[in-house]
Amino acid sequence: MKTWIALLKGVNVGGNNKLPMAQLRLLLESNGFHEVRTYIQSGNVIFRHQQSDRVNLAQSISEIIAAHFGFKPSVVLLTNEELAAAIEQQPFSDLSIEKDAKVLHFFFFDAAPTNVNQARLAASLHQSERLLVVGSVAYFHTPNGFGKSKLGAKMESVFGAPCTARNWTTVDAILRLVAGESAN
Known part of the structure; x- marks a missing residue:
């Protein structure tokens, strides 16, 4: 499994696109993400996943959030390197x-x-x-x-x-x- 860092754009800014990090962690874990951690409330997520296709994985995160929270943030995925x-x-x-x-x-x-x-x-x-x-x-x-x-x-x-x-x-x-x- 690979470690990824997801940087979500525009969450919890000015009262818009509210995304509680504790709920996000649970949601991602229930969708096959492992060792999910977040940092502050601005959409910084560290996790492990077997998927190595960055584009598909970013799209999956965005769609999972859209299905549960009603908005679809853009997601930039980075490796720790x-x-x-x-x-x-x-x-x-x-x-x-x-x-x-x-x-x-x-x-x-x-x-x-x-x-x-x-x-x-x-x-x-x-x-x-x-x-x-x-x-x-x-x-x-x-x-x-x-x-x-x-x-x-x-x-x-x-x-x-x-x-x-x-x-x-x-x-x-x-x-x-x-x-x-x-x-x-």
Whole structure:
């Protein structure tokens, strides 16, 4: 069995798409998922499954949630190696997790984005912000805060592909949970 990390997009945000993590764990376990764990309420799920087809497995998770909770979130699936690589490849050498974990965001795409709207990107990126794409991860540094960024909410339309974001704190905590360490 393979260990997977599912990053669900847009759950438990602003009172929308409510998805209790305890219920999600039980639901996935009753549908053949093993050792299901969640991290915080924003749709981070670690599990083991015999399925190795990423696309089918992501679709299954989305459909299971739709059948029981009435909405169908998009799901990005990663292996623990891919999540570790995302942290290792973090391109901003002047940043540290100790001081910048809340202002560096990892946008995870299913595949490397190839349809970037450069004009929209230039119009949305504030001069204090930095954005670099490495493979299927866009690293977005927002020193003034993510909530003040114009680009954060436009990422999918700028890149022409669905994605989901997590800050560095969350990505690090998920990786620790996969490794069996405490997330705190």
